Amino acid sequence: MYWYDHGMNGWGSALMGLNMLLFWGVLVAGGILLYRWLRRDEPSGESTPRLATFTARRLLAERYARGEIDDEEYQRRLSTLGRQS
Secondary structure (H helix, E strand, O other), X not given: OOOOOOOOOHHHHHHHHHHHHHHHHHHHHHHHHHHHHHOOOOOOOOOOOOHHHOOHXXXXXXXXXXXXXXXXXXXXXXXXXXXXX
């Protein structure tokens, strides 16, 4: 009874090593994807934002906040945008 060998052969060891690499690869890739998903709305440092995602009013408000335009120009452009909508 139980006289045969229960040890793994070479293929069993290779598959176990491959499964371990696959497990850690999926775990690391999932962590990276989660990190990128959580940081997708944050500005990326000094890179310029894509203007296609900004609305005209948001761009105008940002220019006003940075001091690039004064109160009169802001109100004039805002009313112009209001008439076009």
